[in-house]
Amino acid sequence: MTQYCIHHPTIPAHWLCPKCSSAFCPECIVRRQKAPHKGSGSLHLCPRCMQEAEWIGAENIIQPFWNRIPKLFAYPFSLNAVCLIALVAFASAIFSGPGLIQSLIRMLLWGVLLKYAYASLQATARGDLRSPPIDEKTISEDFFQVFKQLILFFLLGMGLVLIAANLGFFPAILYVIVAVLFLPAMIILLVTTGRLTHAVNPVLFISLALRIGWGYFLMYLFLILLGSAPAVLAHYLFAILPAGFASFIASLGSNYYTLLSYHLMGYVILQYHQQIGYSVDYEDFRYDEASARDSGEKxxxxxxxxxxxxxxxxxxxxxxxxxxxxxxxxxxxxxxxxxxxxxxxxxxxxxxxxxxxxxxxxxxxxxxxxxxxxxxxxxxxxxxxxxxxxxxDPTVLLRMGTWLNEQGNSRKAIGALNRLVKSHPTDPLVPKALFLCARIYGENLENPEKATRILNVLLKRFPDHDFAAQAEYYIKQVRVS
Ligand SMILES: [Zn+2]
Ligand SMILES: [Zn+2]
Incomplete structure (x- = not known):
């Protein structure tokens, strides 16, 4: 259940006051700079009782992942990600031959992609839904994380070999089903805790999946369906295309899938961070759609x-x-x-x-x-x-004369212009006001006599003014008609 701001019923609340339990959006919360000794950032206070308010958590603010499927699919299509996906696919195709060196190069390329996917997951989990830049920091920092994931996959594979050898075929199948079901939970644990021992602990990964609840199983279904597509694609491609080109296309597909699935896992962490126990800091929270969802009064x-x-x-x-x-x-x-x-x-x-x-x-x-x-x-x-x-002010009065006349209120327009002429007789705007006044009488109030009289006053008082010529012309027009 989304909580909304008490003053903006359509804007999800970001803050909750522990004292009066009121919820507020970013527009309504009061921000104060933190005292220097209490660290950087700002304090968020309840506007009612000036108590420090608590961040409500991302779940209230972001869309659930099943409502933003098109955006999930679009994620790997940012310039950064597309470049990396294509580059890795191209290099993998070049080194697609047999042999230890070629295999090692492919492994390394896959590692780079996995590291990038991992960085995407981390950024997403913090609420930053843009794909990370490709730089030294993204690719090489904390590269050991990739090894941990490789070790995780290796351990799962070892488990399968042991079970198949000792217990037979059906237990092995059962093991695969369970392992695949909980693999996302293991990866989420690995990322949020950084510890392999936590990731492979059944007590932890099963309870994590249960805490997320049916959202977890939805994500799982989504991953399975998506994951099978590149595999099926690759199967057919190798049958009909030259090997190098087929492996390029297949690699594109699997790279795209990897990035998409890591982004989705990151998003699930963000969406359920309170259930998972993963702390997302408001200061780090960068959610581009948060403002997009804000609507109504500003x-x-x-x-x-x-x-x-x-x-x-x-x-x-x-x-x-x-x-x-x-x-x-x-x-x-x-x-x-x-x-x-x-x-x-x-x-x-x-x-x-x-x-x-x-x-x-x-x-x-x-x-x-x-x-x-x-x-x-x-x-x-x-x-x-x-x-x-x-x-x-004379400028204001002249403007009022024009605007009121436009609105069809000619009498009040003339009132404003008269006021200008009377209370600021020496102002340079007076000729313009007189001319406008005459036109209103002539055109809107159908009173040519009055218009002519005003124009004559204008001619007499300002014979050399730019308006004099126009006034003379206007008087002639009135006489003719
Ligand atoms: Zn309060
Ligand atoms: Zn509000």
């Missing part, structure tokens, strides 16, 4: 004041939200459109009429700057148009 997470206010608002504590903004305003002024917008909204909710009227021109200026037409018109009509004392 707050500007970069602004701590806005976050805090948004949180109080969601909790219905409007007075506290307003308090945060008032304090911020008194200390250093409100910063950015978001804060100003929230402040206005809260003032409206709390019916703080006086404060709202003071704040409206400030917000309006920012809305005009941001080009938010509809909201700007609304704020203007609600709190500025009817308040002659509101200090309004």
């Amino acid at each position: 707050e500007d997470s970069g602004d701590p004041v806005a976050r805090e206010v948004a949180f109080h608002m969601k909790e219905g504590r409007h007075d506290e939200a307003l308090g945060v903004l008032r304090r911020a305003k008194a200390q250093r002024g409100l910063d950015g459109l978001q804060q100003n917008d929230m402040y206005y909204e809260l003032l409206a909710i709390q019916k703080e009429k006086e404060e709202m009227r003071h704040h409206a021109p400030v917000l309006l200026e920012q809305l005009v700057l941001a080009g938010q037409k509809e909201k700007a018109c609304k704020v203007y009509l609600d709190a500025v148009a009817g308040n002659p004392e509101a200090d309004t």
Whole structure:
């Protein structure tokens, strides 16, 4: 059962508060830098009680592997992986002849691929779903791990030989079935504990498979089905193609399968890390789809004041939200459109009429700057148009004239333009405002007399202005019609 953020019902929670048991998404959790002596990284606090919250674990956040089969198949198709798969296949085809040296080279090539697959598994298990880069670190670091896997396969083979020799055919078949069934569990144990003795311990690998439950058996079926495909392919290829080419294609198939199956095992570790007891650190957790699954509303997470206010608002504590903004305003002024917008909204909710009227021109200026037409018109009509004392910028008034007229509110548009002309008579925008005003009268209000009168005022006051020529032309047009 996925737990969702208490404020975002569609976003899986990443954090759980041990005190109030509320779950939060990354948007809602409060982040604080850790004290230097407590190591690097950040603290994650419950926004309700400021207690340190616990990471909820990957299972809640990631998609189960059976829901992302196409992505699993696509994993080996990254540039890095394709290059390595092709290179190893090509080299294996060249050294496909008999002889000890050739066999040793093939073994080494297989070892390189296995090491890369192993690195993919480890990265996936940490939540990093990109294929690892091909570099010295990926290929050679911890190469001993590959030997451990070889020893594991060798031990399983030895077991088969011993059982077949001492107990006969059917026990040997039974042994193979059990060994193959639990091989993924053994590899998972080998990777998560790094110890061969754990990997071959039946108590451990059987209980691991049981803890993962039916997800384990689903993975197993998937691996068996996938694994048989390259084997069948190889069987037919060798019958119809030249040996070198057939071994190249067969090697491509088996390399692809190896990488895919290791990635899948890594993903199963990630998905069930809590059941397995494998600790995935939130700091290391890089899950590219986590953000992709986030949908719906997005707050500007970069602004701590806005976050805090948004949180109080969601909790219905409007007075506290307003308090945060008032304090911020008194200390250093409100910063950015978001804060100003929230402040206005809260003032409206709390019916703080006086404060709202003071704040409206400030917000309006920012809305005009941001080009938010509809909201700007609304704020203007609600709190500025009817308040002659509101200090309004000429640029804002001209913009309001244009936008309100576009919205079909010609009367209010003219009101804004008149206000510009009257309260800023010397402003360079006045001729433009007069011209616009005349056009609104002429075109939208069908009042050519009024339009002509305004244009004459424009001509008289600004005879040398660029608009004069246009105004004269316009007056002629009106006379003709
Ligand atoms: Zn809490
Ligand atoms: Zn949330």
